Each structure stands twice: as C-alpha cells, then as structure tokens.
Amino acid sequence: MSTAMSPTYDHQRYEKKHWDAWIQGEWFHGNLASDQQAYSVLIPPPNVTARLHMGHGLNNTIQDLIIRWKRMQGFNCCWLPGTDHAGIATQMMVEQTLASEGTSSKELGREAFFARCVQWQEENGNIIIEQLKKLGASCDWDRQAYTMDAKLSRAVRKIFVDLYEAGLIYRGERLVNWDPALKTAISDDEVESREVNGSLWHIAYALEDDPHNTIVVATSRPETLLGDTAIAVHPEDERYRHLIGKRAIVPIIKRLIPIIGDQAVEPQFGTGCVKVTPAHDPNDFAMGKRHNLPAITIFTDACHLNEQCPPHLQGLERFAARKQIIDELSQLKALIEVSATRQALPFSQRSNVPIEPRLSLQWFVRMQALAEPAIAAAKDNELNFYPSQWKKTYLHWLENIQDWCISRQLWWGHRLPIWYCQSCSAVTTGMSDPSQCQACGHDELSQDEDVLDTWFSSWLWPVSTLGWPEETRDLEKFFPSQVLVTAPDIIYLWVARMVMMSYFTRGKLPFKDVYFNALICDKQGRKFSKTLGNGIDPLAIIEQYGADAVRYTCVSLAPLGGRVKMSSEDFQNGARFINKIWNAARFLLNYTAAATALEDFDEASLDLPSCWLLQSFGETSREINRLLERYQINEAVDLLYQFIWRNFCDWGLEAAKLSLEKKAPEDAAAKVQTLSVLGFVFEGLLRLAAPLIPFVCEELWQRFPAHPRWPRPASLVIAAYPDAAQLPSFPQAHQQWGRVQELISAIRSLRSQGRIPPKELLAPLVQAETKLLGILTAHSPWLASLAGLGSFSASETVETPPQQSLVATGQGWTVYLPVGSHLDLDEERKRLAQEVKRVEKIIVALAAKLGNAHFVDRAPEEVVEQSKEQLANMESQLTALQTNLRSLAR
RNA sequence: GGGCGCAUAGCUCAGCUGGUUAGAGCACUAGCCUUACAAGCUAGGGGUCCAAAGUUCGAAUCUUUGUGCGCCCACCA
Numbered sequence: 004m005s006t007a008m009s010p011t012y013d014h015q016r017y018e019k020k021h022w023d024a025w026i027q028g029e030w031f032h033g034n035l036a037s038d039q040q041a042y043s044v045l046i047p048p049p050n051v052t053a054r055l056h057m058g059h060g061l062n063n064t065i066q067d068l069i070i071r072w073k074r075m076q077g078f079n080c081c082w083l084p085g086t087d088h089a090g091i092a093t094q095m096m097v098e099q100t101l102a103s104e105g106t107s108s109k110e111l112g113r114e115a116f117f118a119r120c121v122q123w124q125e126e127n128g129n130i131i132i133e134q135l136k137k138l139g140a141s142c143d144w145d146r147q148a149y150t151m152d153a154k155l156s157r158a159v160r161k162i163f164v165d166l167y168e169a170g171l172i173y174r175g176e177r178l179v180n181w182d183p184a185l186k187t188a189i190s191d192d193e194v195e196s197r198e199v200n201g202s203l204w205h206i207a208y209a210l211e212d213d214p215h216n217t218i219v220v221a222t223s224r225p226e227t228l229l230g231d232t233a234i235a236v237h238p239e240d241e242r243y244r245h246l247i248g249k250r251a252i253v254p255i256i257k258r259l260i261p262i263i264g265d266q267a268v269e270p271q272f273g274t275g276c277v278k279v280t281p282a283h284d285p286n287d288f289a290m291g292k293r294h295n296l297p298a299i300t301i302f303t304d305a306c307h308l309n310e311q312c313p314p315h316l317q318g319l320e321r322f323a324a325r326k327q328i329i330d331e332l333s334q335l336k337a338l339i340e341v342s343a344t345r346q347a348l349p350f351s352q353r354s355n356v357p358i359e360p361r362l363s364l365q366w367f368v369r370m371q372a373l374a375e376p377a378i379a380a381a382k383d384n385e386l387n388f389y390p391s392q393w394k395k396t397y398l399h400w401l402e403n404i405q406d407w408c409i410s411r412q413l414w415w416g417h418r419l420p421i422w423y424c425q426s427c428s429a430v431t432t433g434m435s436d437p438s439q440c441q442a443c444g445h446d447e448l449s450q451d452e453d454v455l456d457t458w459f460s461s462w463l464w465p466v467s468t469l470g471w472p473e474e475t476r477d478l479e480k481f482f483p484s485q486v487l488v489t490a491p492d493i494i495y496l497w498v499a500r501m502v503m504m505s506y507f508t509r510g511k512l513p514f515k516d517v518y519f520n521a522l523i524c525d526k527q528g529r530k531f532s533k534t535l536g537n538g539i540d541p542l543a544i545i546e547q548y549g550a551d552a553v554r555y556t557c558v559s560l561a562p563l564g565g566r567v568k569m570s571s572e573d574f575q576n577g578a579r580f581i582n583k584i585w586n587a588a589r590f591l592l593n594y595t596a597a598a599t600a601l602e603d604f605d606e607a608s609l610d611l612p613s614c615w616l617l618q619s620f621g622e623t624s625r626e627i628n629r630l631l632e633r634y635q636i637n638e639a640v641d642l643l644y645q646f647i648w649r650n651f652c653d654w655g656l657e658a659a660k661l662s663l664e665k666k667a668p669e670d671a672a673a674k675v676q677t678l679s680v681l682g683f684v685f686e687g688l689l690r691l692a693a694p695l696i697p698f699v700c701e702e703l704w705q706r707f708p709a710h711p712r713w714p715r716p717a718s719l720v721i722a723a724y725p726d727a728a729q730l731p732s733f734p735q736a737h738q739q740w741g742r743v744q745e746l747i748s749a750i751r752s753l754r755s756q757g758r759i760p761p762k763e764l765l766a767p768l769v770q771a772e773t774k775l776l777g778i779l780t781a782h783s784p785w786l787a788s789l790a791g792l793g794s795f796s797a798s799e800t801v802e803t804p805p806q807q808s809l810v811a812t813g814q815g816w817t818v819y820l821p822v823g824s825h826l827d828l829d830e831e832r833k834r835l836a837q838e839v840k841r842v843e844k845i846i847v848a849l850a851a852k853l854g855n856a857h858f859v860d861r862a863p864e865e866v867v868e869q870s871k872e873q874l875a876n877m878e879s880q881l882t883a884l885q886t887n888l889r890s891l892a893r
Numbered sequence: 894g895g896g897c898g899c900a901u902a903g904c905u906c907a908g909c910u911g912g913u914u915a916g917a918g919c920a921c922u923a924g925c926c927u928u929a930c931a932a933g934c935u936a937g938g939g940g941u942c943c944a945a946a947g948u949u950c951g952a953a954u955c956u957u958u959g960u961g962c963g964c965c966c967a968c969c970a
Contacts, residue, residue: 010930196967203970222970235970269969277970286968346970392897396965399896403966491965522964526904559918560905565898566963568905576918579932590929638907641917656929748936755936761925791927845914857950866912866951873914 008592008706012585014549017702022136030074030720031141033081035476042078043481044070045465045514046142047489047497048150049135050089051128052096056531057523057569058490059131060138060541061557064695065520065636066488067140068558071694072631073485074141075724081481082141083468085148086128090416090457091185091353097123097415113414120415124151134542139550139697141720146477148468150460151417158467159417159460160434162508167432171369172409174430178288179408181361183306183321184354187412188365190456191405192496194358196347205274205340206332208234208251211259218243218251218262219339221273223346224283225332226325228253229312230299231260233279235290238264240275254337255328256313263294282362298362304412306359321359366410366419366453374401376506377499386502389518389634390563393491400495409456416454423449462500465513472508482509486516486634494519518634521561526570539571551696552577558695559640580644581699584692587652588703591685594663594678595708603711604679606731611743611782612658613680614736619650620684622737625727627691640695647688654744655681661788683710687725694724739778743786746779746818749811750790753820756834757809758827764793768808770801770883771816801883803890810835810887812842812880819887828891835888842881849874 025031033043044066049059066082074080094108097120101107108116132147148155166172179188204225207217218234231253236243247264260279267290268277281291281298291298303309306321319327332338349358378401380386381394388394410419422431422440429442439446460467465484469477483505489498498517505513524530531538544553556577561567595601604613623646630639662670662677686707693700697720704719716722750767759765769779776797779786786792801817804810807826808819849870852858859867 008929011932220970224970267968267970272969279970284968284970286970289968347968390898395897399966494965562906565906573905573919575932579930582932583930586930586933588929593929633909635909638909641907645917652930653934657934752936755924758924761927761935841914848914852951855950859950861950862912869912877914 008585008589010586010589012549012582012699014551014581014698018137018139018550018698021698021701022139025141025718025720026144028718028720030718031080031082031143032145033083033143033477033481034079035480037079039077039079041081041480042070042073043081043083043484044486044488045468045484046082046084047487047493048085048087048148048461048464049131050092051086051124051131051149052089052092053131055131055134055138055541057539057541057557058531059135060553061523061561061567062488062490062520063135063138063140064554064557065518067138067554067697068636068694069486069488069631071141071697071720072724074720075690075693075722077723079480081143081146083146083148083481083484084132084135084140084142084144085464085468086132086150087457087461088124088149088151088416090411090413090454091187091189093120093123094413094415095185095353096127108414116414121151137542137545137550139554141697146468148464150457150464150467154470155460155463155467156417158463158471159455160420161472162463162504163420163455163459164432164434166368166507171373172366173369174364174366176362176364177367177408178282178285178360178362179365180349180351181304181306181359181363182351182354182356183302183304183359184351184356185413186304188361188363188408188410189351189353189358190408190458190496193352194349195352196349198345199348201344201346201348203273203342203344204329204332204338205342206254206278207337207339208253208260208278210246211250211252214252217337218246218276219274220276220278222278223344224280224325226308226321226328227280227283227301228278228328229256229308229316230280230282230301231258231278232281232291232296232299233260233294234262235265235268235277235279236262236275237268237270238266240268240270242270243276254335255331261294261296263290263296265290265293283360285360288360288362300362302359302361365408366421366451367406367408370404370406370503373503373507374404374499377401377502380502380506380512385515386512387516389516393494393517393519396491397494397499401499407456409459410451410453411456412452413454416457417460418454419451421451423451425449458496458500461497462504463508465501465505466508482513483511484514486518487514488518488520490522491519492522516634518563521563521565521567523557523561524566524568526568539569544571544574548574548578549581549698551581551699555580555640555696559637559644562637563634580648581696583648583652584688584696584699584703587647587656587685588706590656591678591681592706595682598708600709601679601682601711602675604676604683609676609680609733610662610673611736611740611778612655612785613677614733615740616650616655616658616684617680617731618733618737619646619655620687620725621727621730621732623650624687624691624725624730628724628727643688643692643695647692651684651688655684657789658785661784679710682708683712686710686713687730689719690722690725693719693722742775742814742816743778743782745813746816747786747790749813749818750786750792750820753809753811753818754791756831757820757822759822761791763791765791765820766794766796767792768801768805768819768821769795769797769816770799770819771797773799775815804883804887806890808887810883812883814876817880817883832888832891835884835891839881839884839888842877842884846874846877846881849877 070080070082098108180194182189201223203221203223205219205221207219210216220234234251246262249262250259251262253260279287279290281288281296282300299311301308301311308316308319308324351358381398420432422437424440424443424445425447426445427443429440431437431441469475469482471478501513505511541553552574556574560569623642626642627639659677659681662673665674689700689704701719709715780797805819805821807823808821811818853870
C-alpha cells in the first residue's frame with residue numbers, strides 16, 4: 004500500500020497534499036460545541052502590504068508549534084488569523100500605482116482613492132495569508148479577520164464613541180510629529196531618532212533698549228527664527244540674568260521678543276541663550292506654555308515658508324529657507340560663528356524624511372486612566388513576559404504614558420466618526436451617521452477629514468476579532484487568549500495598548516503570557532532590510548528545502564528574546580534533520596511494510612536496548628513538555644533533535660539491527676518485540692515532532708502501521724501528544740545499558756587510536772565488577788555488532804595486563820585491547836601519560852575537597868557521597884592506567 | 894543623560910534551582926561507500942567560561958566594580 008520511498012525526502016510531493024487534507028478535516032477550527040478546554044492565540048496581524056519575511060517565519064512557526072502542541076494535548080484550539088489595513092503603507096502603495104498611471108490621489112478625489120485602496124487590498128491583501136499557509140500555519144482560517152472588515156470597523160467606531168463619551172478622547176492643538184512628505188501627523192512611536200552631523204549657528208539679536216549690544220543664541224535651525232517669540236536664558240546665569248525682562252530684536256524680520264528666564268536652559272550648552280520657537284520645537288512649545296508665549300507657525304503642510312514670513316521668503320522649502328536665512332544673517336553681520344556638532348534628528352520611519360514638529364489640531368486619547376489596570380496586571384504578575392525583563396520596559400512606558408495622537412491626515416483607514424456643525428461648530432458623534440447637530444439641531448454637518456491611526460484598530464484585536472461589541476459565543480469561548488507571540492519592538496505600539504483596551508472593554512487581560520521572539524539578523528548582526536538587500540526570502544527557502552526545514556531551522560536558532568544571526572546556508576541543517584527522520588522511517592518500513600498493524604510488546608520480556616530506548620523516550624517526552632510549558636522552545640527543539648538523531652537512530656536502530664536481521668524461526672518472537680518497540684517509539688517521536696515539522700511527520704505517520712498503544716485518529720494533527728506519565732518506564736535498564744554504551748564507545752575509540760581497520764574483529768579483555776560482567780556477557784552479540792568484536796574475555800580482576808595492549812577505563816570497568824603489531828609504543832605511552840595526568844588532576848581535586856572539613860560538614864550528604872564514589876572510581880582507573888603504562892615500559 | 898541586556902570552542906549559541914571531568918550545531922582533523930541516510934557513520938582536536946575583587950566548603954552560575962558591545966527610552970537648542 005505504501006509507495007516506494009526515495010532516499011531523500013521530497014517535500015514538494017507531500018506538503019500540499021497534507022495541507023489540503025488538514026483543511027478538509029477542519030481540525031484547525033475552534034469548535035464552539037466542544038466541551039474541551041479552550042486554548043486560543045491571536046496572530047499579530049501582518050500588514051496587507053507585507054510579504055512573508057523570516058521574522059514572520061519565526062514568529063508564526065512558534066505560534067503554530069504552540070497551538071499544534073496544545074491541540075494534540077486535547078485542547079479546543081483557536082489560532083485567530085488576520086491582516087491589518089496598514090493605513091500609511093497601503094496609501095503609499097496605491098499612490099505609487101497611481102503615479103505610474105500618471106495620476107494621483109488628488110486628481111481622483113477621496114472617494115475614488117478609497118475605492119482604489121479597497122481594490123488594491125482585494126487583489127494583494129491576501130498574499131501574505133497564502134504565504135502563511137505554505138509555512139503550515141494551523142490557523143482557524145474560517146475566522147480570518149481584517150481590520151477594515153465591516154465587523155471590525157464597527158468595533159472601531161464603537162470604541163471611539165465609548166471613549167469619547169467617557170471623556171477620554173479630545174481634540175487639541177499640540178505639536179505633533181509632522182511628516183512633510185506624507186503630509187500627516189505620525190505617532191511618537193513611528194519616529195526614529197538618528198545621529199547626524201549638523202551645525203550650530205551663533206546668531207546675534209540686538210537688544211531693544213541698547214541696539215549696539217546683542218544677545219547671542221546658538222541654534223541648529225536658524226530658519227525657525229522667523230517664528231521666534233522669545234529668547235530664554237537660565238534664571239541664575241550671571242552672564243545674562245540682568246537681561247531677563249528686556250526685549251530683543253529678531254534679525255531680518257525685526258520682531259520684538261521678550262528675554263525670559265527658564266530652568267530648562269542649560270547654561271553650559273552653546274552660548275547659554277536659546278531662541279524660543281513654540282510652533283516648531285517641543286521644548287520651546289513647553290516653554291511657550293509656561294510663559295504664555297504666542298506660537299507662530301511658519302511652514303505649510305509641505306514645509307514651505309508660509310504667509311507668516313516676509314514676502315520674499317514665502318514658498319521656500321525648509322532647507323532652502325535655512326540657506327537663505329544664513330546668507331541674509333551673514334550679510335547683516337548677525338552670524339557670529341558656525342560650529343560643527345552631532346545631533347539627534349527625528350526621522351519618519353515611514354517616509355525617511357526628517358520630522359517637522361508642527362502645531363496642529365489633532366485628536367488625542369487620554370491614556371493615563373487606561374494605563375492603570377495594565378500597570379497593575381504586570382505588577383501583580385497576572386501578566387507575564389518571556390523573557391521577564393521586558394516587564395520593566397513595559398511598566399516604564401505605561402508609568403510615563405503620554406496622550407496618544409490618533410488622527411492621521413490620510414484617506415485610507417477608519418474615518419473619524421466626528422461631525423462638526425456648520426452653524427454652532429459643536430461636535431457630534433455616534434454609532435450611526437448623524438443628520439443633525441446634537442447641540443443646536445442644525446442639519447448642516449461636515450465630517451472630520453482625518454482617519455484614525457492604524458493602531459487604533461489594532462488595540463481592539465483581542466476583542467474585535469471575536470465579534471465585540473456583540474456578546475458573541477466566540478467571545479465567550481475564546482476570550483481571553485493564552486499567549487501572545489510577538490516581537491519586542493511593538494511592546495508599546497501594540498502589546499500594552501491591547502492590554503489597556505481589553506481592560507476597558509472586558510475588564511480582563513487579553514492574554515496571560517507574552518512571548519517575545521528573537522529578532523532575525525544577517526551574519527553581521529544587521530537587521531534584515533530592503534535597502535541592504537540582506538533578507539532571506541522564506542518562500543524561496545521553502546521551495547528549496549521545504550516548510551519543515553524552514554520551521555526547524557528558525558526555531559532551533561532562535562533563543563527566547565535576543566537576536567539570531569541567520570544565513571541561507573543554515574537551512575541545510577534543517578533539511579538534513581528532516582531527511583534523517585525520513586530515512587529512519589525508510590529503514591523501519593522495510594520490516595513493517597507487510598504488516599497493517601504492529602503487535603504489542605511485553606514489558607516483562609524486553610531486551611536491554613529496547614528498555615533503554617523506551618526510557619529515553621519517556622524522559623524526552625517529559626522534558627519537552629516541561630520546556631514547552633516554560634516557553635523554552637528552542638531548548639525543547641534541541642532535545643528533540645538529540646533524541647531523534649543520537650538516541651533513536653544512532654543507538655536505538657543500530658542496536659535493533661541485530662535482532663531485526665535475524666532470519667531463524669526461533670528468533671521470530673524477539674524480532675516482533677523489537678519491531679514493536681521501535682514502531683512505538685518512532686510513532687511517539689513523530690508525535691513529539693509533529694508541532695514543529697508537521698508535514699514530514701504526517702506523511703510518515705500515514706505510511707506507518709498502527710501500534711496498539713497509540714490510538715489512531717484520522718490525522719496526526721489531532722493525535723495525542725506523548726505524556727510521560729502514561730509511558731512505560733525502565734530507569735534501571737536505562738542505566739545499565741548506558742554503561743554498556745560507554746564501554747562500546749571506549750572500544751571504538753581504542754580501535755581508532757590503534758589505527759585498526761574497521762573491519763578487523765577485535766578480542767579485548769574486559770575487567771569489571773560482577774554485575775556488569777554478567778550484563779556484558781549476556782549482551783555479547785550486541786558488543787560484537789556495535790563495537791566490532793570477534794570475541795572478548797571477561798574477568799573480575801586483572802593482575803597483569805595483556806602484553807602490547809591499549810587500555811581504557813570507565814566507571815567500574817577497564818578494557819584492554821591487545822593490538823600486537825598495530826601498537827605504536829611511543830604514541831601509546833604518550834597517550835597514557837596524558838590520561839594518567841588527567842585522572843590524577845581530578846583525584847587531587849576530589850581529595851582536596853573531601854579533605855576539607857567544611858565541605859564534609861556543610862555540603863549535602865549526597866554530594867559528599869557522590870564525591871567519595873567518584874574518588875574511589877578515579878583511583879581504580881588510575882591504577883589500571885598506571886599498570887598498563889608500566890607494562891609498556893622498556 | 895536614563896533604563897535594559899550581552900560577553901562561554903574558529904563561528905552561532907545552551908548551560909534558568911551554585912555541586913561537571915563546561916556542552917550542542919556548524920567549521921576543522923583522521924578513518925570508513927558498514928544495503929535507512931555520504932544531506933551519512935565512527936573517532937578526534939579545540940575553552941585561564943571578558944577582567945578584578947567579594948560571598949561560599951564549592952562560582953561559568955550569586956554580589957560589586959571595571960572594560961567592550963548591543964538595544965530601548967529621553968527635548969540638550
């Protein structure tokens with residue numbers, strides 16, 4: 004029934020097949036009728052404009068791993084997917100398209116432009132969703148949400164109205180971060196400060212009552228003197244104190260402005276005098292408030308000098324204006340000095356141009372009250388961060404929270420549900436568009452032109468995706484979610500705000516755990532960016548190596564938090580791992596292909612290697628579950644890798660070959676047992692690995708005959724996750740076989756040191772304590788096949804080591820390997836001498852420890868016992884080594 | 894300027910409760926085409942755990958200081 008397996012795993016043949024089956028089975032769907040405990044996760048909605056990059060790859064693989072693991076544990080899982088309408092980004096994309104058609108948003112007008120945005124979204128908005136599916140994301144695709152959906156838009160409107168009515172939304176004139184390229188305000192969080200080389204111009208202002216005397220200010224923005232409304236000095240500055248209260252004359256425009264004293268002025272910096280331009284600098288704005296200064300805006304929305312400026316300057320762009328002003332100042336001999344300086348300049352992350360602080364009427368959310376429960380939740384450890392140090396960052400921001408400017412001068416987004424009365428200029432809002440002013444009843448209303456910041460819909464994500472403001476069954480079942488997996492760079496923009504909004508709408512946390520995944524960088528540690536072109540395209544890698552390889556590689560490289568350096572070669576590792584599993588299956592299927600089901604094994608009559616394998620599997624299962632519970636995901640993945648490769652393949656399968664390859668009828672029963680254990684553990688490891696690498700596991704699982712101990716549902720995605728408590732356990736056998744493995748490794752090592760060809764059979768002498776000797780004798784066929792022995796002799800004591808032999812020692816055993824002519828005496832003496840030295844060093848350390856009365860008194864008893872045992876053991880090893888060294892002496 | 898973090902093998906990193914003879918993967922060396930896998934197997938080399946001081950019977954692990962490097966926040970004109 005199974006088709007022949009190629010020696011290498013060919014992901015192209017299987018991924019789509021299983022994806023389609025999973026969707027068909029509806030196993031990713033959060034079931035409202037289920038009695039099982041719900042477990043839900045919210046996807047950080049990617050922008051509709053986004054294309055899958057490695058950051059998404061890692062972030063979504065981690066979410067998928069968690070949700071698949073929980074699903075296999077029997078939870079009623081719902082991983083809610085969706086996209087974000089990305090106001091600025093989408094608008095820019097559409098503008099670009101329009102420009103290539105020779106038109107623009109202005110020409111189209113608001114409505115037509117909005118329609119184009121909708122169209123763009125319909126055509127391109129789902130690309131990233133399709134890409135997530137390629138990665139294997141087991142989201143509840145029936146519940147896919149979009150922030151501009153009718154449903155979510157209603158939630159946005161509702162929350163706006165609620166906040167407005169609660170007095171938490173207000174309109175105010177403030178300095179905002181103005182992006183002159185996009186001609187919109189952007190939030191503080193979209194501003195990035197960069198160090199640039201700048202100049203400091205020293206400009207002389209004549210004093211009103213003594214025009215021959217001047218006061219000199221230092222500024223990096225001379226052009227803003229057109230908007231100066233004061234000069235400030237530190238009130239205690241001896242040099243200038245006498246000038247406070249007098250007036251100075253702004254050069255060029257000859258405006259009279261007061262000289263004021265303000266604590267904010269740093270006497271050491273520049274000249275100690277600051278020109279104050281409240282409309283164009285946040286500091287100056289604050290100072291202006293304190294001293295009741297007028298604010299004069301000198302720029303248009305595109306940052307050209309406006310009608311407030313002298314006619315000959317009007318229309319100049321801001322940097323051209325700077326040059327012009329400097330020229331004029333030097334002609335007036337008012338420019339005293341220019342010095343070079345490094346300065347932090349705010350840039351728009353969106354358009355990459357310097358931000359212009361601009362005074363304008365905007366809408367704000369009052370944040371302080373909203374922040375309170377969000378602060379308490381973290382302080383009380385109801386909300387937990389992984390890694391935990393982010394708690395401080397989160398709290399610091401919330402405790403110093405500023406009001407949030409939510410209006411954007413864009414067309415794409417949720418338009419503010421605010422109407423101004425033409426007659427009385429009162430404001431009307433509500434869930435339905437008003438037809439008359441709620442203050443005066445006048446029916447001529449005009450809606451605010453602005454739209455809401457995109458994050459204003461994002462902070463509702465935990466409730467809006469589940470149907471809020473309706474009291475839906477989804478909301479009842481799947482709110483709150485369990486864990487949010489995201490990147491730390493949006494801890495303020497999104498994480499903290501969702502917490503606030505969930506408290507406001509539901510009085511509850513939206514999730515109890517926040518997992519911050521690593522930031523993916525190139526090998527030089529630089530962020531992936533379009534301009535550097537250093538990104539790795541996950542789709543190309545999926546194409547080349549398969550989704551499983553991408554998933555494994557991402558997660559195994561990425562520790563919790565932090566930063567991971569990644570290159571496209573790293574994915575070969577993943578591909579190798581997948582291929583290893585594939586081949587282990589190929590090997591096993593040689594023996595099981597004929598059977599439709601495996602027989603059960605009898606725990607009482609298993610051989611030692613089988614017991615060891617079962618015990619290893621149990622321990623691994625326990626540890627993986629434990630690590631996943633603690634979100635130590637890359638460690639769980641590493642453990643899985645070690646178990647599959649080292650334990651199962653290198654030892655389990657190699658040991659099993661012995662009985663599998665036997666043909667005699669009397670061996671048949673043992674063979675069935677071995678095969679049953681291998682089959683059981685292999686299915687178990689497929690289950691352990693399925694959340695991480697679902698495609699290859701599903702394919703292999705379906706090819707595999709059923710085992711009586713693993714009930715078989717229709718798909719591996721809903722099969723039970725291994726639970727150590729229900730697995731057979733053989734701690735003693737595990738330990739015993741461990742010592743045999745140690746011995747085998749030692750013999751292999753001696754062979755290699757003695758340069759004995761792999762095919763030559765060996766005949767070592769093993770000295771060991773009685774019990775171990777018994778085990779070794781009973782397992783001589785395994786020693787033969789795994790260590791390449793022809794025969795071996797065993798003894799409890801060895802007085803004189805065999806002539807010309809290599810020696811190795813371990814816990815309770817010594818092995819001598821006669822090598823005759825192979826022996827290079829000099830080299831062996833050297834090696835032994837080194838070995839003696841190593842052991843002696845350990846003995847000295849242990850003896851010193853045990854000789855220390857404090858240690859014996861104060862250390863826990865078992866630690867002392869352990870040290871004593873170790874010492875005895877090391878001493879006997881030393882004796883054996885020394886004896887052999889002497890026997891080699893000439 | 895404030896806050897957070899990092900420093901362990903050539904590279905990327907584990908080592909979360911102090912008890913190791915400090916681990917993994919990649920890279921490197923030697924030997925193997927052993928009919929599951931050469932995308933493999935076996936063996937091996939490689940580390941004053943950044944520095945100094947301290948706590949302790951015992952420190953890669955805890956404390957302090959220093960050095961170097963990241964990131965975030967902040968208005969030094």
